Amino acid sequence: MDIAYVLPTSWACGGIHAVYYQANELIARGHGVTVFSPVAEAAEGFPLKAQFRTIPAPSAAAEQFDVLVHVREMYRMPGAICARRNFLLLQDKDHLLVSGAKRSALLRDYADPSLNILAVSEWLAQFVREKCANNNVQIIGNGVDAGRYFPDEVRRERMRLLIEGDFPDPMRNVIEAIEVANRVRQHQRVQIWALGRRFATPGKTVDAVFENASEDQIPGIYRQCDLLIKTAIIEGFGRPFLEAMACGCVPATYASGGLAEFCRHDENSLVTGVGNVSLLVWHILRFLGDERLRDRLRANAIQTARSMPWSRVAEKLESAFRRGLGEEA
């Protein structure tokens, strides 16, 4: 199949990297993949095997593909890219990030039965089916690259908590993760690290900050930490958790949407209701005080991540594309 992706940006956020992984895996399976973006430079540090191009002007000669996957609001962008079938990759409840006409337009897209929607989680698919009354949605999930993200066997004297996300960012709600980590520190001697594209003035609340770390550095940071604390209000999937799990770093998180499909409380993660700071603190204190619990969660987290390779996502994508093209029942 000739497959095109249209991105809203090329900068290295998690959702865009997921597209790059999908593209590489589809190429490995013998498909042709082109990635279009408003800017013609692929994200630095990512070995993208697909052709990376600027979105052509609407007046340019039309280019034909079998499948065109729109990422986020790019569905509304006019262009000369045509396809036998259009898909929309839904990675989050993006409509909550915008308001007014933009939000209405997104909700109209989600409700459009002629558009095949690829949801990264059942939580998002359910939203499309039930709130947007559109049954044309398939779940493709997300994956983890086991070649980059793998555990090591280092044991630390002092436990290390990692906070992930930009600060400030209201939806990512990193301020609450900082509160959780510091409430824990009132009871236990722990180190607190932070990882984000930008992280403003952490002061004494955080011991080390890794700003704008490259895709190559991130697995090493995960490997050096015991827990990944994220307190986002809404997560379409929560891929950083999966990558952290692959490195033996156990998620401590709110049950904020899609992540609940692979982060299971007291099995491979610590999960509590969104906003419930005190219960998240409680679970982390239990984790820190119980070596058997730590070992069990870590082993299960690694196992979970191993069961979710990108090849599985590519299989689901192929199946969704074939179904969309009428090549499969």
Add this chain to the structure above:
Amino acid sequence: MKILALCEESYPVMLPASYVLFHQSMSLERLGHEVHLFNIRKPVLPLLEYLDAYEFDLIYLDLEHLRSHSLLHYLKQFRVYEPMRVVAALLKLPAPPEQVWDVVDFAVTPWKGKTVDSLARARDIRYLPLGYNPVLHVRNPDLPPLGPVFVGNTAGDREQEAEAYLKALREERTVLCIGPGHEQKYLDPFMLGRVYAAARCLPNFHYAAEAGGDLMLNERFWQSARCGIPVNDRSPLMEELWNDTLLETFCFADRQYWQDRVRRLNSGADHVYPEAIVELDRSLAGHSYDDRMRQLIQWLV
């Protein structure tokens, strides 16, 4: 069940209602429910959007929150197109005005007496006492003894009454007082049980609302009895729970006797028979927050 609890603090620090919700949500989670907290003072998303983003089965809130007209309006609006259960906790008397009852299915309250009886004639109000946390509030004889400790919010309009009970004991350094009205301002909720267990002797008293015919057993009543040797004032509600032996051992109606009991336990002049402690523990069976929340869920299903 997926539950959205509205709160004014995501972590209990200043407000007594936050401590209650902390224990309740911990119990609900232990019972297999998912409890989200929505901080109405610092909302990250507008409430309606949050309700739209997640599918909740129940909204649980403090009836006091509905004094806010905007919240009342939002909930009324939301319930028009989303059938959802709303349960409120009536923790503070007097209750908010009439219109708040339009958005709640029923209210639960730890209060008994005149005000609640009068409200219950027209409204669905169910008695759900406070309780203890079965995980955090436990005896621990291995901890080195600390001496009597009182932990409570005695600031504001209750200051005078607290002073009448505590001032002398505090000044003679018989009791360590912790709370917003005292020199030691705060104790983390995860430490409370351990401090109580180390204290052994745990003074507790109730406030004058009882004199007006409204009765409630405060959180300290349940938690101190669960962790150590309680020294209570006397409330008619205790008679529903304790037999004469327990009342005589752990309740002192006269304030002077109450203070003397704390002094004598501290000095070692008084002691409590182990049989009384066994009987005390037995009396608390069925009164944990797990039991309370099990009851709440039973009412809902």
